[in-house]
Amino acid sequence: MQSSAARKMTAEGWLEPPPxxxxxxxxxxxxxxxxxxxWLFLGTEVLLFAGIFVGYFTFRHYFPEAxxxxxxxxxxxxxxxxxxxxxxxxxxxxxxxxxxxHGRNRNAFWLLMASVVMGAGFLGIKAVEYTxxxxxxxxxxxxxxxxxxxxxxxxxxxxxxxxSTGLHALHVVVGMSLLIWVALRCWRKEFSPTYxxxxxxxxxxxxxxxxxxxxxxxxxxxx
Amino acid sequence: xxxxxxTTAVPPAGPIFPKKSYLNDGTTIRSWLLTHDHxxxxxxxxxxxxxxxxxxxxxxxxxxxxxxTPGPTIxxxxxxxxxxxxxxxxxxxxxxxxxxxxxxxxxxxxxxLGAKDVAFPRWNLTSWYVYMAGSALMLWGLITGGADTGWTxxxxxxxxxxxxxxxxxxxxxxxxFSSILTGLNFIVTIHTLRAPGVxxxxxxxxxxxxxxxxxxxxxxxxVLGLTTLLVSAEHTFGFGFFDPARGGDPILFQHLFWxxxxxxxxxxxxxxxxxxxEVICAVARKNIFGYKMIAMSSLGIAFVGFFAWGHxxxxxxxxxxxxxxxxxxxMLVGIFTAIKVFNWVGTLYKxxxxxxxxxxxxxxxxxxxxxxxxxxxxxxxxxxxxxxxDTYFVVAHFHFVMVGAVIMGFLAALHYWFPKMFGRKYxxxxxxxxxxxxxxxxxxxxxxxxxxxxxxxxRRYYEYPERFAALNVASTAGASLLxxxxxxxxIYLAIALKYGEVAGRNPWGSRGYEWDVPSPPxxxxxxxxxxxxxxxxxYQDVPEDLAKVGHAI
Numbered sequence: 001m002q003s004s005a006a007r008k009m010t011a012e013g014w015l016e017p018p019p020x021x022x023x024x025x026x027x028x029x030x031x032x033x034x035x036x037x038x039w040l041f042l043g044t045e046v047l048l049f050a051g052i053f054v055g056y057f058t059f060r061h062y063f064p065e066a067x068x069x070x071x072x073x074x075x076x077x078x079x080x081x082x083x084x085x086x087x088x089x090x091x092x093x094x095x096x097x098x099x100x101x102h103g104r105n106r107n108a109f110w111l112l113m114a115s116v117v118m119g120a121g122f123l124g125i126k127a128v129e130y131t132x133x134x135x136x137x138x139x140x141x142x143x144x145x146x147x148x149x150x151x152x153x154x155x156x157x158x159x160x161x162x163x164s165t166g167l168h169a170l171h172v173v174v175g176m177s178l179l180i181w182v183a184l185r186c187w188r189k190e191f192s193p194t195y196x197x198x199x200x201x202x203x204x205x206x207x208x209x210x211x212x213x214x215x216x217x218x219x220x221x222x223x
Numbered sequence: 224x225x226x227x228x229x230t231t232a233v234p235p236a237g238p239i240f241p242k243k244s245y246l247n248d249g250t251t252i253r254s255w256l257l258t259h260d261h262x263x264x265x266x267x268x269x270x271x272x273x274x275x276x277x278x279x280x281x282x283x284x285x286x287x288x289x290x291x292t293p294g295p296t297i298x299x300x301x302x303x304x305x306x307x308x309x310x311x312x313x314x315x316x317x318x319x320x321x322x323x324x325x326x327x328x329x330x331x332x333x334x335x336l337g338a339k340d341v342a343f344p345r346w347n348l349t350s351w352y353v354y355m356a357g358s359a360l361m362l363w364g365l366i367t368g369g370a371d372t373g374w375t376x377x378x379x380x381x382x383x384x385x386x387x388x389x390x391x392x393x394x395x396x397x398x399x400f401s402s403i404l405t406g407l408n409f410i411v412t413i414h415t416l417r418a419p420g421v422x423x424x425x426x427x428x429x430x431x432x433x434x435x436x437x438x439x440x441x442x443x444x445x446v447l448g449l450t451t452l453l454v455s456a457e458h459t460f461g462f463g464f465f466d467p468a469r470g471g472d473p474i475l476f477q478h479l480f481w482x483x484x485x486x487x488x489x490x491x492x493x494x495x496x497x498x499x500x501e502v503i504c505a506v507a508r509k510n511i512f513g514y515k516m517i518a519m520s521s522l523g524i525a526f527v528g529f530f531a532w533g534h535x536x537x538x539x540x541x542x543x544x545x546x547x548x549x550x551x552x553x554m555l556v557g558i559f560t561a562i563k564v565f566n567w568v569g570t571l572y573k574x575x576x577x578x579x580x581x582x583x584x585x586x587x588x589x590x591x592x593x594x595x596x597x598x599x600x601x602x603x604x605x606x607x608x609x610x611x612x613d614t615y616f617v618v619a620h621f622h623f624v625m626v627g628a629v630i631m632g633f634l635a636a637l638h639y640w641f642p643k644m645f646g647r648k649y650x651x652x653x654x655x656x657x658x659x660x661x662x663x664x665x666x667x668x669x670x671x672x673x674x675x676x677x678x679x680x681x682r683r684y685y686e687y688p689e690r691f692a693a694l695n696v697a698s699t700a701g702a703s704l705l706x707x708x709x710x711x712x713x714i715y716l717a718i719a720l721k722y723g724e725v726a727g728r729n730p731w732g733s734r735g736y737e738w739d740v741p742s743p744p745x746x747x748x749x750x751x752x753x754x755x756x757x758x759x760x761x762y763q764d765v766p767e768d769l770a771k772v773g774h775a776i
Contacts, residue, residue: 023339023416025752033342033415040407044445051449051479055464058475141462141469156470159462163453 007190014103015188017195031197038201042208045171049212052164056219059160063153070149070157071221073138075129079221082125083213089118090210093179093203100191100199108191108199112183115206119176126169133158161220168212175209178202238727240646244743259344260746262644265330267351271358272326275317278362280706282310287668287702290695293687300685304371307683311374312365312391316398317358319629320487323494324440325354325405327636328433330644332409334737334744335427337418337753342411350404353397361394373683375484378465378476382457392455399444399451402490406440409433420755427735427759428517432497435521439486439493439528447483450476474539481532489528489556491625492592493521495632496563499588502639503567504760505733506582507574511760513566520559527555534603538612546605553603560596564589580654581635587662588631595623598673613683616676619669627665634661634712641716642730646743647723653715660708667701735759 007015017027024030060067096111137145140162144155182202185191191199245262249255255263285306289296298306329347333340341347364370368387372380381388413434417426453464454476463469465476504511511517533541533549541549567589576582598620602608611617642648671694676682680691687695729738736759740748 021340021344022747023333023344029415033411036414037343037407037411040410040441041403044403044407044441047442048445048449051446051453051482054479055453055475058472059470062472063470141457141460141464143460153470155463159464159471163456163462163464167452 009189010192012103012192013189014105014192015190017192027194031195034197034201038204042204045208045212049164049167049215052160052167053215053219056160056164059153059156063151063156065151066149066153067157069151070138070154070161071223073136073146073148074161074221075132076221078125078129079217082122083217085118085122085125086210086213089115089122090207092118093206096186097196097199097203100186100196101193103192105186105189105191109183109186112179112186112199116176116179116183119172119179123169123172126165133162164216164220168209168216171209171212175202175206178205238725240725241741241743241745243745244646244741245746246645246743248746257348259340259348261329261333261341261344261347262744262746264344264347264351265326265328266644268321268325268329268354271351271355272318272322275313275358276322279310279313279318280709282306282313284702284706286310287699289685290687291699293689293692293695295686301369301371303685304373304683305365305369308370308373309365312361312395314626315374315487316361316395317354319491319625320398320402320440321354321405322491322629322633323498323636324409324433324436324490325351327429327498327640328405328409328436328494331640331737332412332430332433333416334740334748335430335735335759336413336416336421337736337749337755338412338416339748341408342415343408346404347408350401350408353404354401357394357397357399357401359394360397361391364388364390364394375480376451376454376476377480378454378457378473379467379471381454382465384458389455389459392451392458396448396451396455399448402440403444406437406444409437410441418753418755421736424515424518425755425758426518427737428500428511428514428521429494429497431518432493432500432521435525436490436493436497438522439490439525443483443486443490443529446479447487450479450483453479474536477536477539478532481535482529485532485535486525486528488621488625489524491629492632493524495588495629496521496592498632498636498639499567499585500563500760501735502581502635503570503585504762505639505731505735506577506579506585507571508577508732508762509570509574510762511566512569512572513562514758514760516562517566520562523559523562524556527552527559531556534608537605537608543605550603550605550608554600557596557600557603560592564593579651580658581639583655583658583662584631584635584638587658587665588628588635590662591623591627591631591665595620595627599624611676613681614676615672615680615682618682619672619676622669622672627669630661630665634658637716639731640737641719642726643737643742643744645720645723646726646741647719647721648726648730649719649723650715653711657708657711657715660704660711664701664704664706664708668698668705669701671695671697671701734762 007018009015020027020030024033092111092115096108096115099105099107099111133139137143138149138158139145140159141155144158146154179202182199185198245260249258255267258264285298286303289298289303289306329341364387368390370384370386370388370391372384372388376388376392413426413430453462456462457464457466463471465471465473467473500511500517531549531553533545534553537546537550598616602611602617602620638649638654675691675694675698678691680687726742728741731738734757736755739753
């Protein structure tokens with residue numbers, strides 16, 4: 001990224017957009033390329049998680065009792081709290097996008113930081129849940145030693161549980177890093193009505209993280 | 224070149240090598256390793272991919288030498304297992320999947336669209352580093368860990384083997400990222416950076432095939448990534464996801480694995496088909512026959528390819544209905560491929576064909592693709608496949624398509640675009656000789672394997688009964704010929720790189736857009752945004768004009 005120091009502050013109170021890469025003719029074309037690239041990348045993410053969901057349905061089909069028993073041992077209040085956190089953080093990200101698009105960089109900064117805090121809260125609650133599972137021995141595969149799940153297939157449920165939520169948590173961390181990065185750029189007032197693709201793309205990524213959880217939550221905790 | 228190919232007027236004086244081009248725009252190592260120029264990145268990939276081809280070829284020769292005699296020949300049984308694992312993994316993930324898209328796609332896609340670069344040059348360079356890092360990790364893992372699972376990593380063997388397979392799996396995962404980045408970059412480039420006049424149906428067919436390839440790369444690779452992650456987690460932590468002893472399901476592995484790995488064969492062969500669509504016009508001096516059909520059948524193959532994976536599971540306890548359905552869907556691929564083949568043959572029909580090395584590769588390609596494709600229809604038939612499952616028949620089938628057709632396309636591309644990439648011509652006689660040896664050697668290697676498989680010789684076995692000996696000797700002899708042809712090509716191309724005759728802008732008299740820029744092209748490709756007034760495959764009934772471009776010379 002070109003350093004913001006070299007770019008001039010415009011009268012409207014935001015920095016000039018960075019110089020257009022030499023192979024694009026207009027800034028709109030560049031922005032739409034960035035946006036399109038992000039949508040494609042999100043497509044790959046969906047397929048990455050699709051594999052996990054296929055695994056979930058396969059094993060749910062094999063071991064319906066174990067999946068039901070195990071789901072009852074997950075904490076619905078904590079899962080719901082996390083769902084609320086992520087949904088709210090998606091809202092603040094969307095608002096940040098709106099503000100950045102209108103050049104209100106400071107507002108966008110605070111909204112993005114609020115999302116980051118909620119993301120951290122999500123990870124904190126997840127850590128509490130994981131700790132509890134470790135103490136109970138409700139663990140994947142050969143580490144499984146949770147006596148309360150009597151039906152066969154308990155270890156497999158926890159493979160699905162830990163692998164899917166673990167992979168998701170990794171995405172939360174990546175998403176938070178992206179949000180912090182664009183938040184810092186908001187602080188430097190880099191975004192304007194002509195240039196805001198980084199906020200939009202990071203926001204899209206965060207929405208995907210949210211979306212995956214919206215599927216994981218009912219499948220793991222509720223059904 | 225002695226035979227005059229051109230319909231355009233031959234310039235009076237010999238062409239001059241351009242003083243400034245992408246090749247000498249910065250000569251330090253740093254200027255290459257940190258370049259954002261798609262042409263230089265293509266050459267970086269060329270180096271990586273050729274090293275992979277060399278390694279994979281060496282391991283293939285070791286395998287063939289071992290199979291020269293029925294008993295132990297040069298290596299032990301365990302080493303043999305490691306050799307076919309090395310050969311398969313290197314050839315699939317480090318050579319065939321990246322080969323044509325990352326070298327010729329990177330180099331020519333932007334030029335063919337009239338663009339100065341791909342959509343995301345920085346990511347393009349990143350993808351090369353990711354490819355090199357993943358390859359290094361995979362090779363290191365294979366050599367130090369001694370993985371012997373074959374390239375397919377079938378569970379539960381792969382999840383319980385005592386060899387250290389995790390770095391290999393992570394290497395595949397990382398190479399997958401590079402593949403996704405390349406595909407994503409190409410799709411966005413095609414959508415956003417077409418020059419004025421290059422409408423969707425004026426894009427060169429090579430671009431269409433890259434588009435279809437990229438769609439598969441973007442959509443299928445993540446599933447392989449997840450699968451390798453699951454296998455490595457299972458191997459490391461004993462998860463039991465794919466292990467029936469712990470309630471897991473090894474068939475689930477096969478589904479997830481082939482959901483990527485079947486479409487992956489189209490990642491390999493579609494670009495090769497695209498190359499053939501380009502070069503066949505240049506050697507036949509004719510418009511392409513059935514442009515839209517060829518373009519659409521690429522997308523058709525990409526689409527149908529996603530629903531054919533179950534034909535790898537015919538003998539894995541699949542229900543007869545599923546097996547029949549997957550078999551029927553697989554045959555649709557044959558229809559789309561046949562559309563292409565008929566159109567190519569239609570292009571050759573009544574053309575003013577130039578008999579050169581490129582044409583030889585086209586012939587080889589058509590033979591291997593059709594023969595390999597027909598045997599593909601045969602193995603997609605459930606009742607026949609039960610007989611051929613896991614025999615050399617299957618090995619010969621997929622080598623015909625994945626190696627025969629892909630290598631022919633790769634070499635055709637290398638010879639056709641060599642003058643454009645490096646500005647010099649190669650010696651045609653040597654090239655023709657090597658092409659002949661290549662086609663002969665390839666046929667001699669794999670036709671005996673069809674017979675061996677049909678006679679019941681299983682794949683991946685270290686020893687075999689005496690009665691298979693003669694055909695195995697023939698196969699090894701063919702492989703040696705193949706290796707010899709590769710050595711000839713390596714030598715004359717290396718010499719031509721420095722001492723070859725200066726090629727000039729368009730030595731083939733081709734009508735493809737990329738021949739309108741100097742050879743080698745300048746860093747910026749075009750001085751101004753070009754306006755292409757003709758289609759990319761128009762050889763007849765068009766005025767002898769170049770595109771209206773501000774050229775660097």
